[in-house]
Amino acid sequence: MRTRRWTVSLGLMTALVLGGLVGPGAGQTPADTLVFVQGADVVSFDPHRTVELVSGNVNDKIYERLVVLDEKGGVQPRLATQWAVSPDGRTWTFELRRNVVFHDGTPFNAEAVRVNFERMLDPGLRLPTAVLLGGVSRVRAASSHTVVLETREPFGPLLYNLTHYSIAFISPRALREGVDVARQPVGTGPYRFVSWIPKEAVVLEAHPRYWGEQPTLRRAIFRAVPDGTTRTVMLETGEADIVANLPVQDVDRLRRRADLQVVVHPFNRVVWLMINTQRGPLRDVRIRQALNYAVNKQAIARAILRGFAEVPCSVVARATFGYAKSECYSYNPSKAKALLAEAGYPNGFEVRLFSTSGRYLMDRETVEAVQGQLAGVGVQVRLNLMEWAAFLSSTRRPPDQAEHDLALWAFGPATNDSDFVLATNFHSSAWPPAGNNRAYYRNEQVDQLIMEARATVDDSKRKAMYGRLIPMIMHDAPAIFLHELKQIYGVRASTGGLTFYPIEIVGITGARKMR
């Protein structure tokens, strides 16, 4: 009796395994569907509630903004067709695109824009997007398709800030009727929402009444796969058409395959080791410059990041508006030693370096290399590696309680504007815990210039101001300027027509599949 039962269950198991083998194998994704694999899942479909990139990349397909970044990082019209700013720089007038409808059929017009801005700025809703609109005091609909934004002070970066994927427009009807847009998004974008199973997949389909060119592929599926190697495997088996953040160790192998392509694209994310300018020997600018000369950034970019990074000669990335080439601090250990000796530390000193581990591309390996290179000029580094949440809070303390001498910090402005980089990381009002200036850097002239540039609405004048500002910060060296990262995507050779931007957003409207 018992033996029979065992035989039966063994038989069942075998059937189960074989049944699976006969079933649909790895194979390819459907011809009318783009499968996009990212490392994490969407946090919220309410664009005003999340400023993070993975959600941003999905919301970018569902919602639209007044203006958007182009592939080079400049500003292009989207829901606004043209705009003008008043001579006093405080009133912005946007002409809106006509014949645009939300996925629920609601027409897009000036009133819809007004309702959305009102929502973003409502303090009771506690929405992070409000921070990007710091200067906006009033939004009114001047006519059915004309919107006027008023700012308290002239606010130069407004246009770039409006390209942020969070400043997107939700159907006013959905908002009025209390639709939970965090789970049931209603936008004007080329794709509309179909379904979402958290940590599994988001399914979108083409919006038939889209005002622009219809997406070539009818469906788009975004999958969340945290493990990099698994993402590579999915690309190899054809279960994914595009995967984000391809592990660098897989790149060479995949490049040898004819059915796959590796897309490497410039990225506006820069990585720094913020130097605590309020502590001991680090108060001396010569010491901070010495640290910059002592680190071989070229070698780190080549050997550790395998060429998927560029050595920076500026505070902001090359793609960022306002970029100005300045001091490069090329590797020069003897100059570093001379500067240390001149500052009174010929035998170096000891510092504590706080870093994340596994947050940014090769972050641990990078700081370990820095540790070795700084030891070469006599500066002993004690490493303190942490995971993200612990790192964030333990490096965001007031200066008198700060524990770090150096802290790894990376910033890629989703607005692609220097103002975002400089004001939140190098202005003295952003000292922790108020902000992200983990260098506790203060230069009154720099502070003033950042604010002056912010108050300049003429972009060519503003760019010139950053051209003066950036060399000042580079000279003061409040950070070891490590590298500018690149984005690495794996794409099936049969998939084409994708658009890449200097922020981690990929345009899929033109995506097509060749057979």
Next chain:
Amino acid sequence: MIRVVEFVARRLAATILVLLGLSLLVFLMLRLVPGDPIQVYLGVEVADPTLEQRLRQSLGLDRPVLVQYARYVGRIVTGDLGRSILTQRRVGEDLLPKALNTAQLATVSLMMAVTAGLSLGTLAAARRFTLWDHVGLLASLAGISLPVFWIGLLLQWTVSVQLGLLPSAGKGGLERLILPALTLSAPSVALISRVARASMLEVFRQDYIRVARAKGLAERRVMVRHILPNGILPILTVVGLQFGYMLAGAVLTETVFAWPGLGRLIVDAIKDRDYPVVQGAVLLVGAVFVLLNLTVDLIYVAVDPRLRRSAR
């Protein structure tokens, strides 16, 4: 029978105490670990103390920890696990489907582990010191010592990439369940087969087996009627514990195969310091663990006539 009911009732009462203790422990531990859910939510781009303070207030995170705990327990009693700080979704709503996914994976995995483990173990015991036995030992050593994620990657590489037989990751039909279940079962197969072998050998040496053989029973019948039923108890304990381990410890397998289960939910929530999600998930795993142990104890009573008599 009454004694059994009383036993179950007493154990269930203890369960509530255990869960209360567990929830307090998790609650305090989460708050001792450095990190702030609000900072993680707002990320790198937004650092605004006023906004952070307002968010903290609205979530009650500005209250003393014990007040927060009391309010939490008060809500749990009404069945409300709260909302995720990050996604604002109801914890219970997200927890249940993920727990079912993990349960599905663990059940299939356990079936595989029991079938393979018991067969291998019994075979090794019956054919002691033969090639079978040695191969079994080697296989179980491998199953125990090879890291689960490595086994998973190896399976993906051979079965999915090279042979193109099964999809590599994600959730879907049965074909997506096989590789993760196989991976998750590997250490359990090893453990169960070893315990089965030892337990069977122990029974082999008993006098009643000798008697059974002496009275001329066929070897198969000796195996099925006398050895298996007597050797099964220690194996049952291991199987019960392994099931608990699979439910709680499938994190690595779930990560490698992008299986949307409880393990991944917990790890992501810990990384994000999403307190309500971690608390809810740990509470659920704890409850399942305790109930599983109780079930194993009850199966004991059902399987072992000696225990049945004393329970009666």
